[in-house]
Amino acid sequence: MERNELLYTGKAKKIYATNQENVLLAEYLDQATALNGLKKDKVEGKGRLNNQITGRIFEYLAEKGIGNHYLKETSKTEQLIKRVEMISLEVVVRNVSAGSFSKRFGVEEGTDLPFPVLEFYYKKDKLDDPFMNDEHIFVLGIATKEEILEIKKQTIEINTVLVEMFKKIGIRLIDFKVEFGKTADGEMILADEISPDTCRLWDSTTSDHLDKDIYRRDLGNIIPVYQEVLERLNNM
Ligand code: UDP
Numbered sequence: 001m002e003r004n005e006l007l008y009t010g011k012a013k014k015i016y017a018t019n020q021e022n023v024l025l026a027e028y029l030d031q032a033t034a035l036n037g038l039k040k041d042k043v044e045g046k047g048r049l050n051n052q053i054t055g056r057i058f059e060y061l062a063e064k065g066i067g068n069h070y071l072k073e074t075s076k077t078e079q080l081i082k083r084v085e086m087i088s089l090e091v092v093v094r095n096v097s098a099g100s101f102s103k104r105f106g107v108e109e110g111t112d113l114p115f116p117v118l119e120f121y122y123k124k125d126k127l128d129d130p131f132m133n134d135e136h137i138f139v140l141g142i143a144t145k146e147e148i149l150e151i152k153k154q155t156i157e158i159n160t161v162l163v164e165m166f167k168k169i170g171i172r173l174i175d176f177k178v179e180f181g182k183t184a185d186g187e188m189i190l191a192d193e194i195s196p197d198t199c200r201l202w203d204s205t206t207s208d209h210l211d212k213d214i215y216r217r218d219l220g221n222i223i224p225v226y227q228e229v230l231e232r233l234n235n236m
Pocket of ligand 1: 090092098099100101129175176177197198199200212
């Protein structure tokens with residue numbers, strides 16, 4: 001598969017066309033960002049780790065019947081993905097209070113929530129990704145009512161599978177973010193990435209952070225921690 005023109009440069013990935021119309025190539029970069037890009041650093045080895053972690057998780061989800069855009073790994077930092085039209089939404093699921101939820105509502109980090117709480121954010125850097133509800137999504141034409149329902153249904157299924165998966169490897173899935181896209185056939189599927197950059201992962205025994213909070217909160221080096229997550233996934 002040939003890597004053709006660069007289509008998009010994100011904060012942590014570059015997306016290229018390939019010689020196949022409906023297949024793209026995602027290159028994961030050695031770059032860490034937080035605070036909507038205000039904090040930014042080169043972190044050697046991060047691209048490889050997130051490429052491989054996302055690959056393992058997307059393969060696992062597919063085995064459990066949750067279709068997604070992942071096709072295959074082509075190098076340590078690159079993977080082939082299905083071409084989709086991205087929906088401009090970040091869908092967050094929370095099992096346990098942390099981060100902006102704790103801050104906004106004054107709930108102590110680590111408090112179990114009685115059921116998974118879904119939140120939507122409008123994916124627009126210029127607006128700082130504002131919080132939004134179903135009606136905002138609909139009136140802004142981001143998705144139809146049916147698509148919103150479909151996104152919610154799939155997100156809950158993804159959460160159920162991921163909570164169980166992480167439990168097997170001694171990790172509590174606190175919260176995470178997913179994104180969806182529509183294929184050429186109009187099918188809504190999980191896309192983007194699922195990695196310690198997009199999840200809060202706490203060690204089940206020690207409650208140590210195994211995720212990007214290490215970087216966001218200046219708690220140390222993320223590489224050994226991301227490596228630990230990958231090793232646990234590979235030994236699952
Ligand atoms: N998240 C993400 N990208 C974003 C914002 C949030 O992947 O642009 C993930 C984040 O890693 C966490 C979850 O979504 O697992 C909830 O994040 P929160 O709203 O608490 O935001 P934070 O306080 O971390 O910015």
